[in-house]
Amino acid sequence: MSEKPGAMPLVTIRQLSKVFRNGVTALQGVDLAIAPGSFLSILGPSGCGKSTLLRLIAGLTPPSFGEIAWHNKGTGRIGFVFQEPTLMPWATVWDNTYLPLRLAGIAKNDAAARIEATLASLGLADFAHVYPRELSGGMKMRVSIARALVTAPQLLLLDEPFAALDEITRFRLNEDLLKLWQQHNWTVVFVTHSVFESAFLSDRVVVMAKRPGRIVADTAIDLPYPREASLRTAPSYAAVCAELSRFLAEASA
């Protein structure tokens, strides 16, 4: 459903390199075109520069060489989810979700409908006036995703968002994220070190290797959507995981 052959890429990355101040080359010569509506996973071992790539796309850090070109970039159209929930502990779930809209100068009353719809879509409707400390890790991550989605972003960037969660919670969030992605027309870039997660979620997986961080494989995942929990035990899924594992092993060698 997401592949739109011939459509202009939303983001085109050319010969992107990042050298840190301490001289470490985090990324070298990365070329990547992100198609609108796609669910792209960036899979790689720790330290391969996949998080750096995500931060570069978000504009949180400037590139050393190369360029990141946007097709029709609107303002405030990026949603970012960090590895930790990164919530404001002094604010309720509602106020945390309100943050991007508040910063855009939208009044509470005008934002209320969007906030409540977003909270409901993530199963947080009953928790609107709760503080983050009262929530479990999985629920905090849901709030973090709600905050990223409330602006209806063109591009949703997720940096290993479920890495710290237990497996059952992670599976649930994977499925819910997929459902939301299918309902809306976002483009998602999802950074992970989990083969199973990337195979379950994405329509395309880019595998990275380290020292220096670079792309070593780029493969389409031909599993039909909608993907349900039952897919996790299907032979076709196992085959995809095996292929990705092989790429990852080569990348880590």
Place this chain on the structure above:
Amino acid sequence: MSERAIKLVAPLAVGVLFLVAWEAVVRINAIPPYILPGPLLVAETLWRDGPSLLGSLLFTLRITAAALLAAVVLGGAIAILFAQSRWLELSFFPYAVILQVTPIVSIAPLIIIWVNDTFLSLLICAWIVAFFPIVANTTLGLNSADRNLIALFRLYGASPWQTLRYLRLPAALPYFLAGVRISGGLALIGAVVAEFVAGTGGAETGLASRILEAGYRLEIPRLFAALLLLSLTGILIFAALSWLSNALLSHWHESALPSED
């Protein structure tokens, strides 16, 4: 016995034991009251001289409260300025430290000479003692907002004012309140020390003058009564500020959460 009861009973028991021992030592050795009065005599003196001592206490309290208020307002403002510019912080912070480490007794005479108004000169002395913990703590708090949240604010194009208002100030609140708690006690100490240096005299006098005066006249029970009043005041200030801190942070900060077991 529950944790709560132990917290209350154990220090009380120690206090009562101490007072009994004190009274016993005074009586058994027949120590004259101008050397060491027993606690009963001190209590009696406090009861008798209470009204006149309270007037002095009020004077000291006014200086303390004004100094604390000035420390909160100016200390907070200085910290916010420091947080706006690393240059400003690096340029001025050492001077705040110098002001803090210079013993107040050594500069109080100068301030008393330079400033004609007694109340104002005492206020300045107390402020110098009290403002540093607020500046240091609040500066630390403003600079310790979550790095990723700062990145997020940048991603959404937040103005410096928005970042201050919605991120740095709330993140600094626990640090600021910890500073205020320390400063409350220091403001009282500053007010007393400055008055010690200023000496007696003038229409209005604080508790420090009463302590000095009682000392000169060998009215040691009254000296003890004034001292008692002073430490009670310090404890009350600390308790009130702790309560305020808990009330403001109760819904989110770890320091104010009830224990889970």
